Amino acid sequence: MGIADDAVEIRAHGWRTLAALHALIENALERVLQGEHGLSVVEYTVLDALARQDGRHMRMRRLARAAALSNSAATRLVTRLEDRGLLTRVLCADDRRGIYTELAPAGLELLERARPTHDRVLREALAEAGGTPELAPLVGALRGLEPRPLP
Amino acid sequence: MGIADDAVEIRAHGWRTLAALHALIENALERVLQGEHGLSVVEYTVLDALARQDGRHMRMRRLARAAALSNSAATRLVTRLEDRGLLTRVLCADDRRGIYTELAPAGLELLERARPTHDRVLREALAEAGGTPELAPLVGALRGLEPRPLP
DNA sequence: GATTTTCCGTTGCGTGTGCAACGAGCGCAG
DNA sequence: CTGCGCTCGTTGCACACGCAACGGAAAATC
Numbered sequence: 001m002g003i004a005d006d007a008v009e010i011r012a013h014g015w016r017t018l019a020a021l022h023a024l025i026e027n028a029l030e031r032v033l034q035g036e037h038g039l040s041v042v043e044y045t046v047l048d049a050l051a052r053q054d055g056r057h058m059r060m061r062r063l064a065r066a067a068a069l070s071n072s073a074a075t076r077l078v079t080r081l082e083d084r085g086l087l088t089r090v091l092c093a094d095d096r097r098g099i100y101t102e103l104a105p106a107g108l109e110l111l112e113r114a115r116p117t118h119d120r121v122l123r124e125a126l127a128e129a130g131g132t133p134e135l136a137p138l139v140g141a142l143r144g145l146e147p148r149p150l151p
Numbered sequence: 152m153g154i155a156d157d158a159v160e161i162r163a164h165g166w167r168t169l170a171a172l173h174a175l176i177e178n179a180l181e182r183v184l185q186g187e188h189g190l191s192v193v194e195y196t197v198l199d200a201l202a203r204q205d206g207r208h209m210r211m212r213r214l215a216r217a218a219a220l221s222n223s224a225a226t227r228l229v230t231r232l233e234d235r236g237l238l239t240r241v242l243c244a245d246d247r248r249g250i251y252t253e254l255a256p257a258g259l260e261l262l263e264r265a266r267p268t269h270d271r272v273l274r275e276a277l278a279e280a281g282g283t284p285e286l287a288p289l290v291g292a293l294r295g296l297e298p299r300p301l302p
Numbered sequence: 303g304a305t306t307t308t309c310c311g312t313t314g315c316g317t318g319t320g321c322a323a324c325g326a327g328c329g330c331a332g
Numbered sequence: 333c334t335g336c337g338c339t340c341g342t343t344g345c346a347c348a349c350g351c352a353a354c355g356g357a358a359a360a361t362c
Contacts, residue, residue: 019196222341249340
């Protein structure tokens with residue numbers, strides 16, 4: 001049992017903890033967002049990512065990366081949201097291979113209606129995880145991550 | 152923009168970072184474990200959890216919780232692994248509703264063959280994430296999580 | 303300028319998943 | 333002992349996903 005073995009075990013433990021916390025939060029979000037707004041977590045993530053983007057548009061490839069999805073999954077996800085009128089496909093002018101997905105007004109509206117729910121559930125899930133001895137340290141570490149590192 | 156809004160944004164940012172790192176690691180593990188050992192990440196997780204358990208057995212419900220799966224998914228996952236001879240179903244003596252899933256020798260063997268791969272890919276994925284400014288802080292925090300808190 | 307290579311988004315296919323409904327077995331109140 | 337509520341694991345169903353293959357468009361190579 002050397003130092004190297006310890007490092008391996010620390011990484012494995014960190015990964016198990018990360019996965020457990022991720023599953024806890026995602027399941028909670030999935031349940032409530034689906035029930036109250038008809039949105040899955042990935043769908044919310046995509047709408048949110050689009051809203052944060054300048055011009056509210058994004059290329060498919062970027063969108064797939066942002067949501068950690070395959071190309072095919074991104075295509076169908078965008079199709080679903082487009083059918084619901086939450087976003088629109090816009091062809092690229094300069095690169096005719098590319099397709100922009102642009103957030104529609106209805107999409108922005110739904111997003112802003114769902115955001116308080118999202119934030120509330122996230123806060124509750126983190127609080128619950130903070131009460132679990134196994135997860136508490138990671139929850140604490142998450143608080144230290146600043147969106148914009150202070151100068 | 153008050154302190155409360157900052158807290159909300161910090162939580163949201165923490166969640167996005169957590170999700171991104173989780174996806175990065177899981178995709179890397181999935182690709183390699185599937186390619187080299189025919190195991191998905193969930194399957195590896197279940198075998199690993201069983202191996203860590205005293206007596207190498209576990210009830211379905213516990214197993215489902217450990218892998219963050221629904222009951223139905225656990226049932227089918229166990230069925231798949233049982234069909235491959237990696238574990239066996241054993242009926243509970245005291246509670247005839249319950250079913251133990253016990254790690255078979257072939258399962259333990261496959262697990263120990265896959266473990267080095269798992270650890271290597273995990274190390275590489277964390278190293279790669281450590282090079283990303285957005286993910287590096289969380290990777291660093293993960294190192295601070297001790298499997299057994301020192302006295 | 304023509305040809306090859308690479309990239310982008312879409313589609314057919316197989317598969318793993320969650321939800322809801324179900325039967326079987328335990329435990330408690332009466 | 334009998335009925336009722338609850339837990340446990342399984343199954344039908346719909347659905348979202350990844351992979352591989354495809355056509356179209358830009359980039360690279362000659």
